[in-house]
Amino acid sequence: MNRLGRLNRRGWRALAAVAAMASLGAVPPALAHALPAGLGAVLEGAAQLVFSPADLLLVCGLCALAVQNGAEPGSRLRLVLPAAWLLGGALGLGRPAELATPRSTTLAFTLVGLLVALALPLGQRLTTALAGVAGLVGGLAHGSALAFHSGAPLALAGGAAAVAVLTTALTLALRPPHPGWMGVGLRVAGSWIAAAGLLNLGWLLKGPS
Amino acid sequence: MKRFLAPLPLGLLLALVPAAARAHAEHGHGGGFVAGLLHPISGPDHVVAMVAVGLWGAVLGPPALWVLPVAFPLVMAFGGLLGLLGIPIPGVEIAIAVSGLVLGLMVLFEVKAPLWLAALLVAAFAVFHGHAHGSELPAGGDALAYSLAFVIATGLLHLMGILLGETRRWPGGRRFVQAAGALVALVGLFFLERALA
Numbered sequence: 001m002n003r004l005g006r007l008n009r010r011g012w013r014a015l016a017a018v019a020a021m022a023s024l025g026a027v028p029p030a031l032a033h034a035l036p037a038g039l040g041a042v043l044e045g046a047a048q049l050v051f052s053p054a055d056l057l058l059v060c061g062l063c064a065l066a067v068q069n070g071a072e073p074g075s076r077l078r079l080v081l082p083a084a085w086l087l088g089g090a091l092g093l094g095r096p097a098e099l100a101t102p103r104s105t106t107l108a109f110t111l112v113g114l115l116v117a118l119a120l121p122l123g124q125r126l127t128t129a130l131a132g133v134a135g136l137v138g139g140l141a142h143g144s145a146l147a148f149h150s151g152a153p154l155a156l157a158g159g160a161a162a163v164a165v166l167t168t169a170l171t172l173a174l175r176p177p178h179p180g181w182m183g184v185g186l187r188v189a190g191s192w193i194a195a196a197g198l199l200n201l202g203w204l205l206k207g208p209s
Numbered sequence: 210m211k212r213f214l215a216p217l218p219l220g221l222l223l224a225l226v227p228a229a230a231r232a233h234a235e236h237g238h239g240g241g242f243v244a245g246l247l248h249p250i251s252g253p254d255h256v257v258a259m260v261a262v263g264l265w266g267a268v269l270g271p272p273a274l275w276v277l278p279v280a281f282p283l284v285m286a287f288g289g290l291l292g293l294l295g296i297p298i299p300g301v302e303i304a305i306a307v308s309g310l311v312l313g314l315m316v317l318f319e320v321k322a323p324l325w326l327a328a329l330l331v332a333a334f335a336v337f338h339g340h341a342h343g344s345e346l347p348a349g350g351d352a353l354a355y356s357l358a359f360v361i362a363t364g365l366l367h368l369m370g371i372l373l374g375e376t377r378r379w380p381g382g383r384r385f386v387q388a389a390g391a392l393v394a395l396v397g398l399f400f401l402e403r404a405l406a
Contacts, residue, residue, distance in 0.1 A: 053353045106353075117279055184275045191279045192360045195286035199356035202293030202343060 041151035045158025048142070049166070054105040054200075058138050059163055061112035061193045062131050063170035064186045067178075068119055073127040074171035080128055081135045082164035088139025089156040095144050103204050108137045110197025116190025119183070135163075241351040245358030248342065249366065254305050254400040255338060259363055261312035261393045262331055263370020264386060267377065268319050269327060276324060277331050278367040282360050284332040285339035292343020301337050301344075302404040308334035309397025316374075316390025 049055050059081070066077040112134060115122070122130070142159055146152035174182070250256055259281075266277040291298065312334070315322070322330070342359070373389055376382035 053351075053357060057353075057357070102353075114283070117283060187279050188275065188364065191282050192357070192364055195282035195360040196353065196357040198283075198286035199289045199293070199343070199346075199359065200353045202290035203346070203352040203356070205290075206293050206295075 041154035042158035042161070045146075045155030046162035047158075048155070049159055049162040054102060054109060055138055055142065056166075057193050057196065058105060058109040058112065058134060059166050060170065061109050061116055061190065062134055063167055063174065064116045064190055065112055065122070066127055066131060067171055067174040067176055068116060068183075068186055069122055069124065069127045071176050073124050073131075074175060076124070076128045077131050077171055078164070078168050080131050081167050082160045084132045084135025085139035085142070085163045086156065086160040088136035088141075089143030089146075089159065090139075090153075091136075092140040092143025092145075093147050093152055093156065095140075095147055102141075103201070104137050105141050106197050106200050106204060108134045110194050110201060113190045113193030113195075113197055117187050117194055119187050119190075138163075241354040242358040245355035246362045248346075248355075248359050249362045253396060254309055255341075256366060257393045257396045258305065258309045258312055258334065258338065259366035260370040260373070261309065261316060261390070263367040263372075264316045264374045264389060264393070265312055265327065265331075265370075266367070267371050267374020268316055268386065269321060269324075273324050273327050274371065276328055278364060278371070280328050280332050281335045281367065282363055284335035285342070285363065286356075286360065288336035288339025288341075289343030289346070290339075291336075292340040293346060295344075298337065298340050301341050303401065304334065304337035305341060306397050306401035306404045308337065310394050310401055311397070313390045313392070313394025313397055317387050317394055318390075319387070 049059070062077060062081060063074070066073040112130070115130075139156075139160070143152070143156055146155055149155070174186070178186070249259065262277050262281055266274045269277075288298075311330070314320075346355070346359075374386055377386050
């Protein structure tokens with residue numbers, strides 16, 4: 001801090017020039033199957049989550065499942081889900097698009113929605129383990145879709161960051177203890193997620209016609 | 210903190226609504242969120258049955274009040290899955306009309322069925338409703354957004370029924386709910402006559 005404070009105007013200009021050059025060097029490469037919004041790989045990876053209803057439903061469902069089972073699983077989810085997402089994504093990056101099937105993600109969020117609708121007391125360990133497995137599945141699909149794109153690691157990091165932000169916000173907003181209506185609302189939301197998943201599964205099994 | 214984050218789920222839900230350009234919307238093809246939202250309200254026989262589920266839930270009180278709206282979409286989606294896969298179920302149109310008639314009569318006569326029986330009855334009807342929707346769902350488009358909107362619209366119809374049913378707490382509300390049940394039963398009867406004709 002003291003050194004920075006001692007920099008004169010010329011020093012600051014030099015620092016700004018170096019930063020500008022570095023940012024030019026960090027221009028994100030084009031991602032063929034990501035959102036070409038010109039935001040850069042990290043932000044486009046983050047935006048991918050928002051614009052992918054299947055991933056969004058999976059994360060929302062896992063948050064609902066965690067807070068249904070107490071405050072502790074919610075806290076653990078904030079760490080486990082982004083980490084599992086990142087790990088799954090890293091594994092998926094090494095694979096071609098074969099893992100990027102919508103069926104796996106649809107199955108995952110359908111199952112999670114069903115568990116939320118049934119409001120079964122799963123306990124901390126099982127909830128965390130489920131979150132880990134579901135995060136791996138979601139991350140695998142995400143990473144696999146990005147495989148062989150040069151900016152994929154950055155996009156994946158952006159996606160995991162978005163998962164972390166969404167998970168934190170939702171688990172804090174829905175933190176137990178719940179009023180009665182919120183418990184019912186979570187179950188209804190779970191049934192909607194599961195129902196949408198079942199219908200989507202039917203559509204996927206039916207195939208394009 | 211919690212108060213500020215409370216509207217977040219609603220915001221996330223709204224984020225699912227795609228702001229797609231609709232200059233050349235193709236009719237007859239599966240659209241996105243909006244098309245799915247409109248599909249369940251396109252048939253009056255479906256609408257009255259969905260509302261009747263909520264009405265009957267309100268008549269039965271908790272826990273049926275929320276068990277029925279939780280069970281219905283799940284079983285309906287299972288029926289939809291069968292319909293999408295082309296697995297036939299006989300007498301779908303008749304069963305849908307009968308559902309309106311029976312649920313309307315339940316509300317009209319304020320039948321206090323046990324929870325398991327009410328859930329079983331509603332779930333059985335839900336299979337037929339889901340199958341009819343599944344068979345009619347158009348191809349193409351954003352299937353997941355469509356499915357989600359479709360389920361949300363169905364849930365909102367249940368909610369409408371629950372809110373109407375909650376007017377029983379007010380003076381004259383009981384008669385109003387019974388009248389609503391009678392109307393549902395009449396609509397069901399009308400569609401039953403058409404289905405059998």
